[in-house]
Amino acid sequence: MPKYERFGDGGERGGAEGVLDASKTNQYGATPTDAAGPNTPNAEPAQKKCTPGSSSSSSSSSSSSSSSSSSWSITTISHPSTINIEDSDKKYVAMETNKPKSWLAAYNSLAPRTRQTVRTAAIAIVSALALVAIFHLAKLAEHPVSENVIEEPPKGEKLEGEAQNWGGEDVYKAPNGKAFGAQGLANLQSGSEAGPAPAWLGAQFDAGVRNGGVGGVQESSPVLDVLARARPAPIHPILNVPVDPEFLHHDIERLRKRQRAEKRPANATEVAATLALVRRQVEAERKQLNGKNLRLWSVGEAPLRVLLVTTWRSGSTFLAQALASHPAVFHHYEPFSPRGVRQVRSGRDAFQAQQLLHRLLDCQFEGQVEYLNYTREHPEDMLGHNRGVWDACHKGPNFNACYNPSFLSQACQMFPVQLVKTVRLRLNLTQLFLNDERMNVKVVFLVRDPRATMSSRYSSVSWCSDHPDCASPDVLCSDLQADLKVATALQHLYPDRFTQIKYEDVAMDPQNQVHRLMNFLGMEFTSDTARFIMEHTQTDLNSPWSTKRKSSDRVSMWKKQLPLQEVHAIQNACGPVLKNLQYELVGQ
Structure with a gap:
């Protein structure tokens, strides 16, 4: 079927545009007469002209029989490669063109x-x-994949392949492109916003799901929407972005292995290996000591047990860490922390506290379930103050050895000095231990100006305001007044095993005051202790739990922080205590 090209439409390109089909009629119903195109082998070089009604070929005669009032005229010109086609309304010229240049x-x-x-x-x-x-x-x-709040529970499209194994259950894809598990689907269908995260993923996954998971609202991102809908890729539970199923499977397996390792209790071999690290550390530090310090490790020498008793925000953390810098000290940090923000004064609480204290001073951790569970939940608080033990736990084959009661008991016995620092035990409960001379217990009672104590509680910590034992100046000074009466009696009964020290004296002259305290305890003031005091009293870090403070500036800081009305309220509640401790009154 002949084809005719429009003028200038590309010659030999043969495209769909500009091609006239000879079988089609024109606007008046006529069909063009047949003619040889410029590239056909039958093209004649002689000039011929066909007019309406004439018959120059068989094709023209057939064309004229079907033509109407307007028909085609075909003119063959002498140029061998060009044919002009004229219509009464339009003119078409088909011409041969060269191939386009590159x-x-x-x-x-x-x-x-x-x-x-x-x-x-x-x-x-x-x-x-x-x-x-x-x-x-x-x-x-x-940004995570954007989505709107799901108003209707999604039916879910089950994902195939390795994506099914991302959480140990079937994986589904919501219509909005978010991947979720079968449990999440069930929760969505029951009306909850987001299903519970798998336990092995922990709080970080749960927060990610609730802030940006199924049913969450996230900032819109067209690109991420396209990615989520383009493929049934699972969503990373932490990054909250579409990821390759193979990568997600590998990442999930890694997290599972780590969690299993973290939860797996330490076996006997791992406990022994960690104990060997503690023993090596203790031996290395003991070789650097001499004189009085070596006597602490003498065979048959009863361990020295020290009780540091005070109340919240009185400077006890710094003083306890200064004593614990000695290589012979095992530090029992706040053993009554599981009881919360309340004081132990009498009754059943007092009996249980004395039992726990007696076992810890004897390095008996077996059966102390509540204490060990709290230690597992807050390992750095409870164990981080023992440098040798803490380092061995990190270097050992299994960190869970630190929560093993057998490990703690044996590690504790390697240190000849047992130090207990507590802010929850009132002083009257320590007499039970002072009465037993075989226990070799010494008590250090640390006191601080109650105005400075309350100022620190108000400005440094938020948890104190919700508990009367911590937030009330009346409760503070009532406990202090009772403790001071007990201190007077203990000083008289046990002059060699009881001492009282003021925070302000330690803050103004830390080196000499700590030196005097260690002499009272029968411990030598080492270069490590002197270095610790220097580092922690000459710099100031503005953190509630930091012990690095410019201590001399802390003595009177309460005068700048407390309003005068609050100062008067504390002084009215603590008048006898301030007088007993010889603190000056303000505004009177």
């Missing part, structure tokens, strides 16, 4: 100034595309 040849044929303009435009376009790509990649990394 883009490089076309570019080289341009003028130099034009080439420079083209280059500049190309660079600008490429730069713009690169910036757009970088922007969308940044959005992909920064």
Whole structure:
């Protein structure tokens, strides 16, 4: 079937545009007469002219029989490669064209100034595309897949392959592109916003699901929407972005292994290996000591047991750490922490506290379930103050050895000095231990100006305001007044095993005061202790639990922090205590 090309439509390209089909009629119902195209072998070089009504070929006669008032005229010109086609309304010229030049040849044929303009435009376009790509990649990394709150429970599309194993259950994909497990689907269908996270993923996964998981609301990102809907990829439980199923499976397995390792109790071999590290540390530090310090490790020498008793925000953490810097000290940090923010004064609480204290001073950790559970939940608070033990736990084959009662008992017995620092035990409960001379117990009672104590509680910690034992100046000074009466009696009964020390004296002259205290305890003031005191009293870190403070500036800081009305209220409640401790009154 002959084809005719429109003028200038590309010659031999043979495209769909500009091609006239000879079988089609024109707007008046006529069909063009047959003629040899410019590229057909039957094209005649002689000039021929066909007019309406004439018959120059069989095709023209057939055409004239079906033509209407307007018909085609075909003119064959002498040029061998060109045919003119004329219509009463339009003229078409089919002509042969050369093949298009390559883009490089076309570019080289341009003028130099034009080439420079083209280059500049190309660079600008490429730069713009690169910036757009970088922007969308940044959005992909920064924002999770956007989605709206699911008003109707999604039916879910079950994912196939390795994506099913991401959480130990079947994985489904919500219509909005979010992946979730079968449990999450059940919770959504029951009306909850987000299902519970698998236990092995921990709080971080649960927070990620509730802030941006199924049923959550996130900032919209078109690119991430497209990615979520383009493929049934699971969502990373922590990063909250679509990830490759194989990568997610590998990452989940790694997290599972780590969690299993963290929860697996230490076996006997691991406990023994960790104990060997503690023993090696103790032996290395003992070789650097001499004189009085070596006597602490003498065979048959009863361990020295020290009770440091005070109340919250009285400077006991610094003083206890200064004593624990001695290599012979095992530090039992706040053993009554599981009881919360309340004081142990009498009754059943007092009996249980004395029992626990007696066992800890004897290095007997077996059966102390509440204490060991709290230690597992707060390992750095309870064990981090024992440098040798803490380092061995990190270097050992299984950190859970630190929660093993057998390990703690044996490690504790390697140290000849047992130090207990507590802010929850009132002084009257220590007499039971002072009465037993075989226990070799010494008590240190630390006191501080109640105005400074209350100022520190108000400004440094938030948990104190919800508990009367900590927030009330009346309760503080009532306990202090009772403790001071007991201190007077203990000083008279046990002058060699009881001492009272003021925080202000330690803050103004820490080196000499700690030196005097260690002499009272029968311990030598070492270079490590002197270095610790220097590092922690010459710098100031503004943190409630930091022991690095410029101690001399802390003595009178309460005068700047407390309003005068609050100062008067504390002084009215603590008048006898302030007088007994010889603190000056303000505003009177």
